[in-house]
Amino acid sequence: MGNKVFSSRRLPSPSNSGDLAAGMDRWTGVIHVALSRGGPSFRIAASLILSATNKLAVPRANAILFTGDRVRGTGDPTIERLSDAAYLARVLAGKLSGDTNAWVIDAARFAGPFAVYRELVPSVDAAGDPKGYDPTGFPAAAGIASILTHSIAEIQNKISGRSSEDSSDNQHPTESWSSSRPPTTIILGFSKGGVVVNQLVTELSSWASESVTNSIDVPGPSQSHLNNDLVPTSTTNVLSSISEYHYVDVGLNCAGAYITDGEIIKEIANHVLRTTSNLRFVLHGTPRQWSDPNRLWIRKEKDLMLQLLRDEAQRCEGRLVPSEKIYFDGRPRNLRMHFEILEAMNIH
Template identity: 70%
Template sequence: MERRTGVLHVPLTHGGPLFRVAASLILAPSKALAVPRANAILFTGDRVPGTGEPAIERLSDAAYLAKLLAGKLAGEANAWVVDAACFAGPFAVYRELVPAVDAVGDPGRYDPTGLPAAVGVANILAHCIREIQNKVMRGPLNDSASNQEPAASLPPSCAPKTIILGFSKGGVVVNQLVTELSYWASKSAKNSVDVSQRSPALLTADLLVPATASDVLSSISEFHYLDVGLNCAGAYTTDHATIKGIASYVSQTSDTLRFVLHGTPRQWSDPDRPWILAEKNTMLRLLRDEANKCEGRLTLSEKKYFDGRPRSVLMHFEILEAMDIS
């Protein structure tokens, strides 16, 4: 299927810092943007400048990663790659999505109040779609034909799913969204909201992405942790109440929710940061315990890459090419 690929710079809010977003979007036969089966959103991590390693330079480029991710997606799915809007030197700081991070982007906690990550994702995607449609009116985006309509001509048969991926420091956004999903589901249950039903707004012909925080959260079908790791605690979700809330949410829906933890020796065998492996194992144990109560609707897996190779920064980036998200 033909795709429209390009890089956008969009604010979360008016006048706010710009997120660099690379997008690889499917096209309908009419050359309009097609309604996808899913939107896969990858959040990137810290910068690693001056390595002199071509592979690291290539795998640090959001536009390259959008094409790479698109090639790994089954079916008709859109790929989005989001860089942090702010950096402290080489350190990615996702403060707009995870307000409790410190000056170098490390999380003090994951606070779901106000659903900042879900609101942020909805706003980023909305700004991107609006900018793409404006570009269509003026001329082509990179790697696509001109004179294309701004939206699909036919409404989707069902709402697109959302697949969330976090690489390295980008894992803090995944953890924030997991925390927000658990919190939102709990609040919705108390308010007698049917979390199995998505917003009708998602089914309009010209809406290709989730429109609200609730739409984002209710559409999530998969969480992928891609060699995540921090210089402090918080690389993985280890709060039991949060995981129990996720299991309770899944039990109320007819859909499945999938967690996949991908890792390399760079993170999982680091003798100087043993908490990364400990957190990963804790999260897996909590998920397994709760999955047993969910009749197969909560699934999880652990995928190891480059076992037996010496730890290196290169393997940390190479997981992006090697990752199996099928």
């Protein structure tokens, strides 16, 4: 595992961060993490809460946004600003409760402008488009656990002034300032980043089914971590801690932008019924994707997934909660609105 610090700053949270505890600060910065020695690095921007003593504090939740393709040379300052992971980490932190950590992850590989999440979604082709979603080995959940674990170690070293070579002492300072309840996980995928969301939904469905088949107790979020863990550190912890999936103006140049397999959604509902927690699915979109006359399948897939979720929600006693949110409705389709949704989206 290679960790390389790109830059780091400790800044206050954005002013619109809601119920941020008085006096609480944040560590905000960018690091690079590779999943294998010599492998490509994910560029990760983070905005993490600090305690009054400037140690990393255990959050209520970790919100993780996966970004999409690169768009360069537009000359549009709005698109340029919203293409920057470091800026997006602050935007995301500002949309969440003050005790939530924000993570923004760029793909480790790009084929020209195209994001290729092969390390998390092995089925993607050379352009990053999925040939399907295969849960075998739970690559997305395992990869996310590894990325977060190594990111936390690198950030704690930065805060304490140690180099990455000193991380083996495992004396990383943390504090719990709000609750002993372990953090939940909120997953967001923007544009091409939606393939990671789909992979995680598929993996959760398969993992939950296997847990029943093998008579394994499926934990809820309150059981999914050791006390005071900052992030989920295993495949099981990632999958069992997810409380929300957000699709943010996702779209592909092929089928597969949304999950349309009824059996996958049915098993997700069964999982909700077997646990004590709620699970939200929010489909956020703009006319750029949902009204594209050249890619009509995007809206059809969205409508089908939403209907499947609503059908299954009827037997989940209000604990499976699907919804859709349209932004900039009535405006002519353009590339800017596709990025502006990142600032406009209502996560709550």
